[in-house]
Amino acid sequence: MSQNVFAADYPTDVVNTTGLAVTDDTVTVGILHSVTGTMAISESGSVEAEKLAIKQINEMGGILGRKIEVIQEDGASDWPTFAEKSRKLLVNDKVAAVFGCWTSASRKAVLPVFEKENGMLYYPTFYEGLEESKNVIYTGQEATQQIIAGLDWIKEKKGAKTFYLIGSDYIWPRTSNKIARKHIENVLGGKVVGEEYYPLGHTNFGSLINKIKLKKPDVIYSIVVGGSNVSWYKQLKAAGITSDKWTLLTISVTEDEMLGIGGENVEGFYSAMKYFQSLDNENNKAFVKAFKEMWGEDSVIGDVTQAAYLGPWLWKAAVEKAGSFDIDKIAEASGGIELDTAPEGYVRIHDTNHHLWSKTRIGLAKADGQFEVIYESDLIEPNPFPEGYQ
């Protein structure tokens, strides 16, 4: 990255042939997340991370010598609103890139708009996979990256044979559990002794906890999402299901959720993510410090927040590699882009499927709401369409 890039070396009519919002000294991008409604809880961290990355890029002199300006829209936790706002950003504002969406439902709602209007979306959340698009860069992990490495570890470490799968009742937990079940049965030679789904927002897990006590699984595998998590872990603890006697592995609890749940209720359980705030490396130390300076000493950083932070950096790398803001050229240039500065460590965009190569880590939950990283896999190739798992 040379730091002495001047806009004059990249004339606007050369780097922007498709009429995007690029001038001689600025380039405009969109941020599209929910800041109101149910999902605001989860998405606020992503907005904060994207703004931090953009601020840092601007302080380094911007991108092709141009300062990044932001237009922020609120998806309001409502999927049609997401679609409408994405159209506004692409058609009226002509933004050069959009950083946004959190739930799969919102991504599915905007995808046709991005493909039709030819925009570029940087999507931060770990999700169920089974998707690939020229117009999306997935900076979170797809299902196999989160699930398989975590299950392998728990099998090896705990000798786990029986699993009880629990999830909230929508696409991501169901797809994830489908992959988990196949892996447990076909690869690990284990047994799934129960699989249960509860509506989003469900707050009473008494009957489920009794069933778990009856079946005594080696591992409780939890993909409970959102506010339900709080009730779920509080009730597990109250019913005596604690880490001294039981093993629980989750792929849906990050530092963000821990704030609401309370660390004392999750203590000793395991979470499989690619990033934890406590990761011990120079990139992450600098990132956490900058994040707290910008958003307050008490802020916490979860897996998705870090993935959202990668978005603007990956976009910058793609634009510099392509020497252009044009969407088609960026999409072309994205495959194989590497980032040594990521807080999670080295990442690389896959040559063909627009997902990231990343490591899976296991965090041990602590009472103060942080995780201790106790295991790290090798770099895992993203595979959004896993064979034999569908």
Add this chain to the structure above:
Amino acid sequence: MFSDYSASELGSIFAMQGFSGLSLFCVFLLMALGLAIIFGQMQVINMAHGEFLTIGAYTTYLLSVVTEKYIPGFMNYYFFLAIIVAFFIAFIVGYLVELGMVRHLYKRPLDTLLATWGLSLIMQQIFRSAFGAREVSPTLPDWLLGSYQLTDIIEIPINGMLVVSVTFILTVAVFYMLNKSRAGLRIRATTQNRVMSGAAGINTKKVDRYTFAFGCGIAGIAGAVFTTIASTGPTSGSLYIVDTFLVVVFGGAASLLGTIASAFSIAQAQSIMEFFLSGSMAKVLTLLTVIIILMIKPEGLFSIKVRK
């Protein structure tokens, strides 16, 4: 499904299952008590009922933060104070809402639905601006988080016991107030025949205001108690609203006994079905059963006999 387990294991599980049905019953009843008064006695469809629960929850959270900071020695007991404070804060907000909005709509029950729906969105946004979008969790005293071990398998959650006991005390108090006190007499008189009550010297406007505020205060207590089992966020209230209306409507709008019976039957049905079926399926079946019974008895389980 039970062939692999010993008799004693099964016995323990069913004991615990009984308890989880009981605590679900108490959760439902606690949610619905305040609404039973407002909707049942006043026919106001208060869509912001859930937000009054949230007021109670945030009150508990604030008190826990203050206590931890300034009087850590009080940490073990602050929760009881929180229940009382939650009642008063929700009561005051309810009083103001009645004064500013609801009293203009008594003759138009459907409009109360729209107005309070708007109110609930406004309140949610206020919570979001004041406390942030993220969920918070009050620090609970240690004695509340554990469980009481009866045998190897049977563990009775302390927070469940708290919910059960608060519900019991509150239900008795509300029942006594409505049916045995002068204030309750005025409330019942006003709701049954407003004009005649006014003529008999009851200040009906004042009765309305205090009834509404009282119902909201009860919701505040429920919210404070629920911090032990559920989450507190700007939109937590909306999780409860559907179930709450379900309990009140199914029980028969104007009857406290009906609310109790309805909470009990819905909770037991759901809890037992959840044990044998999946969570979502249990919910579906519960709703279907309620709909069918309401088709047969549109007034709900218990209805006050009125000549039509």
